[in-house]
Amino acid sequence: xxxxxxxxxxNDWRQCCLYPSxxxxxxxxxxxxxxxxxxxxxxxxxxxxxxxxxxIAEGQGRxxxxxxxxxxxxSCQLLYKNLRTFIGSHSLQLRWIPVAIVNVTSxxxxxxxxxxxxxxxxxxxxxxxxxxxxxxxxxxEEEIPSNETERKLRANERLLNRLDIPVxxxxxxxxxxxxxVLIQGALSPIALRxxxxxxx
Numbered sequence: 001x002x003x004x005x006x007x008x009x010x011n012d013w014r015q016c017c018l019y020p021s022x023x024x025x026x027x028x029x030x031x032x033x034x035x036x037x038x039x040x041x042x043x044x045x046x047x048x049x050x051x052x053x054x055x056i057a058e059g060q061g062r063x064x065x066x067x068x069x070x071x072x073x074x075s076c077q078l079l080y081k082n083l084r085t086f087i088g089s090h091s092l093q094l095r096w097i098p099v100a101i102v103n104v105t106s107x108x109x110x111x112x113x114x115x116x117x118x119x120x121x122x123x124x125x126x127x128x129x130x131x132x133x134x135x136x137x138x139x140x141e142e143e144i145p146s147n148e149t150e151r152k153l154r155a156n157e158r159l160l161n162r163l164d165i166p167v168x169x170x171x172x173x174x175x176x177x178x179x180x181v182l183i184q185g186a187l188s189p190i191a192l193r194x195x196x197x198x199x200x
Contacts, residue, residue, distance in 0.1 A: 043180045046162045047172050053097045053159055054152040056119045061091035063199045065173040068160050071109035071126050071138035072102040076169040078186040080127045085189065090196045096123060099157045099168065108142025111149050175199055 050066045069076035086092055098113055100106035109126065116122035126140040145153070160166045163182070171183040175198040183195060 043163070043172065043182050046159065047174065047180050049159055049162070050095070050097070050172065053095075053156050054114065055095040055097045056113070056123050058094040058096060058120055058123075059087040059092050061087065061093045063091050063173070064093050064095060065171060065196075065199070066095045066097055068097045068099055068156070068168050068170040070099055070102040070106050070168045071113065071140065072106050073168045075186040077127050077138075079169045079171070082186065082189050082192055086192060086196050090200055092196070092199075097156050097159070098153065099160055100153050101157060101160075101168065103137075105137065105142055107145060107150075107153065109138050109140050110153055111145040112140045112143040114149050114152065115143055115146070173199055 047066070053066070055066065067076075067079070069080070083092075083094065087094065098110040100110045113119055113122040113126060122140060126138040129139060160168070160170065163170060163184075165184060167184055169184070169186060173181055175181050181195070181198065187195065
């Protein structure tokens with residue numbers, strides 16, 4: 001029953017997950033207009049709203065970076081890997097925001113991460129130890145969400161949908177001048193260094 005709530009809307013991960021070689025960089029955007037002519041909420045407002053999202057903190061740095069991810073997203077796994085060296089060097093606190101949009105198992109895996117006794121350890125288990133690269137799927141075992149967990153994941157997805165292009169991975173932070181930076185897709189370590197140098 002719980003799977004049927006999600007499977008019809010998210011049948012193909014390619015529609016909502018950027019390939020590893022693809023990325024968009026948007027900075028200082030206050031408001032944009034979608035292709036359907038409707039005004040989208042500014043990235044500034046979206047970043048401010050993310051304080052109310054359900055996220056998993058990694059790192060104790062002073063520079064906060066929010067990352068929307070799906071447990072089954074291959075580009076998210078690559079971004080996770082490439083961010084390892086910058087947590088300490090750039091004084092980052094990564095706030096991983098789980099959503100369930102890639103395929104039918106995403107909800108159960110996102111649930112398993114959030115409902116774990118140690119969500120950060122569960123995230124690492126999914127991304128580091130048991131990620132199945134060939135099948136583009138996270139390795140953590142699915143769990144049935146409680147009503148509260150499902151509410152949190154739906155709220156996270158609504159926040160993701162405030163972006164012009166609601167895909168994973170999407171990374172948002174404020175640079176050292178206070179301007180909002182939005183990055184979508186998995187950057188290489190070299191590109192990440194250039195982008196994250198703007199936050200220090």
